[in-house]
Amino acid sequence: MDKTTTNKIFIGVSWPYASGKIHLGHLAGQNIACDVFARYHRLRGNRVLMVSGSDSHGTPILFKAEELGIPPEQLVEESHKNILSTFDKLSLLYENYTSTTTENHKKVVQNIFLVLKERGYLYTQKSKQYYDEKVNKYLPDRYVRGICPKCGAVNARGDECPECGEFLSPEDLLSPFSTLSDTKPVLKETEHFYLDLKKLEPKIKEWVEDSSGVWRKWVREFSKGWIKEGLRPREVTRDMKFGIPVPVEGWEDKVIYVWIEAVVGYLSASIEWANIIGKPSEWEEFWKDPKCKHYYFIAGGNTPFHTIIWPAELLAYSEKYSDNTLWEKYKLPGETLKENLNLPYNIPSNKMLLNKGKKMSKGDGNSMDVDSLLEKYNSDLIRFFFVRYAPENHDREFEWKDLIDCNNNELVANIGNFINRTLSFLNSKFENTVPNGVLDNNVKNAIDNTLKNIGENINNCEFVKSTDELLRFGDFCNKYFNDKAPWISYKEDIKECENTLYNSIQLVNALRILIKPFLPISSIEITKLLNIQNEYDPNIELKEIGEVKNFENKWSFETVQPNTKLNPPEILFEKILES
């Protein structure tokens, strides 16, 4: 708590695919935890750059748009708007949430592509791929179906047989057909660029060995397992028009594959942010200062892209800085410093949220969208629930009962109850005015320790643990009130009663501060109830003017002064009756 230096924190959040709405998996996976993390660090007085955006290219979008009979650009724009509106309802605050459709992003992606190519990490190779002659398109693996060569199932996909679970190549399928036209596709020769991960393997292996100590166990083991199997070259271009053109002569008909494009978004969104705030080189503060720690909030199968492939790209790209010709030729927008780009520090990836035993994802039609949840429940509850019940180390089944229990037993009965009993008591017995008193030592200690512990938990990306700590503090508050029994001292020793309520209101104020990263709206409600005015809050500033200007530590406790006149008490969290 004594630390006053300002640290720099970069937060990259997995880019949701712009083909529909945000679903519960996104929340359980990364979109709530990242915001808790960012809000905490801003409060702590640290400089935070949190970026993400809508992943707006790729075949699935193209096909879905065709299915809907609208241009892909329209689908992408509508999805992007939907995502922004859902994020806003959930109080998710980014320094920059953008999209892969921007001119800036295109420039950065092509720049990276060309540098990797010049450094010899990209090579071309010819291959045969299924082509649907009726709709004139090359087919991604999963759009080719046929008979499984292993078990004989009739509707096996080109990537996997859903019956026997065998992993396939489209060419393996017997009697293949295109899911787009039901016609028989033909194998056609095509040529693509490949990223030579093999060449980068030793560097990546060394980096993972050295830096994975702070990662979650499953993230570390999963990544090491991937490397152990051997990295294979990966296609980085596609036969399509929809996307970012390959910036090489003769390749005008092809685009850069979305997986490579989307991770570059972390960098391009940072550059875009620097432009938005009018300091085009400011992104370098976060990307080139080795003291700036990079965190990536993602989930499940996205993990190796962030623990292996994106770091590989960064390592390879950074060779530009020791090559004068490339440095002169391929400067990024606003780039002034000849320093390597920062690699990830921690990747607090979550496991999967399951629905009826299976993972929720758009692809499988097994998802629930967040908007319908927001119609029923308040956003702070949803935020808290997805932190408290996050699948940090194991997959987890989504249960309605858990959501209701979380609300009724934790927000209502623990935190809400204490605030309510204190404010009601002051309202009915003390004319809603804070009495005089002296801060008890154990109250002060509890507040200090909780600030410290929750701060450490969040900083270590142990979010479930941080909510344990918060609820333990709620227990302490309730127990304090109970043990002091002001309803008795009110009749027998009014001074003692005043002192208890003085301390209780300090605990309410402590709760108000402690819940800021988790329950921002409720925290503001309490600020109103306590009649606290003109308090600086970096998260509110970011929301209102789009930028944080002040870097002082607000993750600290200040007392509510005696004689403060409070506003009439209100219920913060409504109990949910079983339906």
Next chain:
RNA sequence: CGCGGGGUAGAGCAGUGGCAGCUCGUCAGGCUCAUAACCUGAAGGUCGUUGGUUCGAAUCCAACCCCCGCAACCA
């Protein structure tokens, strides 16, 4: 033998050789300012299975079973 994670009370999880624990829920009693908390007590577990090492195993070893994710456009 593809890679990895997991299996401990109704639910969620701690627990790396020494009496099986924590949180929530359930039941009974006390108390009551509160959408209720707090206190006291209770019920509830062959620690996935089998075998081994050991004075002693949830923990170490071996084999096996089950669940989940990944295997390259899926958070």
